[in-house]
Amino acid sequence: MEVIRWGIAGLGKIASRFAEDLQLLPGNVLMAVASRSAENARQFAAKYRATYWFNTFEALLTCQEVDAVYVAAPHSDHFPITMLALQHGKHVLCEKPMGINSMQVAAMQQLALQKGLFLMEALWTRYMPSFQKVLEWLPLIEPIGEITADFGFAAQVDEGHRLLNKAKGGGALLDVGIYPVFLALQLLHVPEHIFAEATFTATGVDASCRIRFEYPQKAAFASLSCSIVEHTPSQALIKGQRGTIHLAKPWHGWGSVTLHLNDREPIVFVPEKQGNGLWLETKAASLAIRTGKIEEPLMPHWFTLQLAQTLDAIRQLIGLKYEQDRISF
Ligand SMILES: NC(=O)c1ccc[n+]([C@@H]2O[C@H](COP(=O)([O-])OP(=O)(O)OC[C@H]3O[C@@H](n4cnc5c(N)ncnc54)[C@H](OP(=O)(O)O)[C@@H]3O)[C@@H](O)[C@H]2O)c1
Known part of the structure; x- marks a missing residue:
């Protein structure tokens, strides 16, 4: 894969920072973006020079010219978007927290493994x-x-x-x-x-x-x-x-x-600031995808799962249950 063609699902604050940083990475292009709003998608695509824009996530995830998807929607949407992306053969860089709970994380990782696709939690701190x-x-x-x-x-x-x-x-x-x-x-x-x-x-x-x-x-x-x-x-x-x-x-x-x-x-x-900092994790993800890895060595699946399990344990102690906790796989 000479150039990695990225798509972004969810066009809020962090998506803009990602799109800016992608311009710092040779060998990576922003191919398509998707929003729930056509106008937002069109404007975002124009601003960051994406070739395609869509007003449904499904359209982005089935686009033949997208290799990898950056999931930048609210936490609740990480799981459904990532699962669909993997089902459609896309590599995924998913914003933190990768899932609402560890059941979701385990299911995403299992699917990535089955499909032989790259999956990583975009926890930028690890790369700073x-x-x-x-x-x-x-x-x-x-x-x-x-x-x-x-x-x-x-x-x-x-x-x-x-x-x-x-x-x-x-x-x-x-x-x-x-x-x-x-x-x-x-x-x-x-x-x-x-x-x-x-x-x-x-x-x-x-x-x-x-x-x-x-x-x-x-x-x-x-x-x-x-x-x-x-x-x-x-x-x-x-x-x-x-x-x-x-x-x-x-x-x-x-x-x-x-x-x-x-x-x-x-x-x-004192770190020398370059871009927004998201290019560091994206560069690592891009290299892993290019070399056929399904996980990035600094943010391996086991760590993301351990993090999700620890957050589950804390939530249990404070008594915070989400609707998603009722669904097991
Ligand atoms: N790594 C970091 O430093 C960092 C920083 C901030 C956020 N994040 C993570 O990135 C994710 C997005 O955060 P953000 O700050 O960019 O949030 P945000 O500004 O609210 O943007 C999220 C975008 O997701 C889309 N979306 C899709 N389904 C949605 C729904 N049901 N409700 C509302 N919006 C929906 C919306 O875009 P459309 O209207 O275009 O569909 C919205 O603009 C979060 O999971 C957060 O944890 C990470």
Whole structure:
């Protein structure tokens, strides 16, 4: 495959950032876009020079000239769009969270495997230079004793917006809490014990959530929090025996990272911003597709599944059930 011809399903905020970044990647073109609204699709296609635009996702997913689909719809639509895309032979890069629950994630991964198609959760943090720096510095401070990480903002949206809408998978945990949970799983792996509590919006989704992961065998713990109703510092701190690593806001993206080794001057890493940052994960996905892989080594299926299972466990503790949890496969 010389050039990967991308399609985008769902044309909101993140879709625009993806389309901009795709222009930074040689060997990748935006072939088609799909929205529920013809006018939105037409304007988006014109702005980002996509050859085709459609007002149904089905039309995009059956387009013969699309090799891979970026799923940028609300959480609730990741599963149906991804399943249909795979059934039509498309590779898929799906926004986070890949599914509403781990049952959906497992079903998507099983279908990708059956069809021999690429599938990846677009969790951009894994590919960002700041996170690479954390991994590089980690051995200098290990063993880790504690991680604290938060991600919170006061969303100024109405009740129908996907963030507050339960049918669309709204709530703090799946939208932003996924980042602190990702960090703890990457650095400390699966906790032995999880504790969690949440406050709820009038629409029945978690407004703010506090989570504690305990790792008694490692003598470590993680204190994580997220919110869609209040601004929080949105930073992360990794405390180790020989020092700390501080990730500044926005730590899940382009934030700086500071290494404080005991009794030494701090060292600061400031990433050089290029594009929106989504090109990094897309470049990795593109290379994997080109080389016939069905998963990307830095974001393998097992990790996405583990992340989804951990989010399920937290939701069970805070008592947050979505309609999608009633359907098993
Ligand atoms: N990696 C990141 O940093 C990052 C950042 C933001 C978001 N995301 C993820 O990307 C996804 C989209 O987020 P976003 O911020 O781009 O959201 P958004 O601005 O609300 O856009 C989502 C788009 O999906 C389409 N859509 C399809 N079915 C829909 C439905 N039933 N209800 C509402 N919209 C529907 C809409 O486009 P049409 O009207 O054109 O159909 C809408 O504009 C989310 O899952 C989110 O977690 C990731």
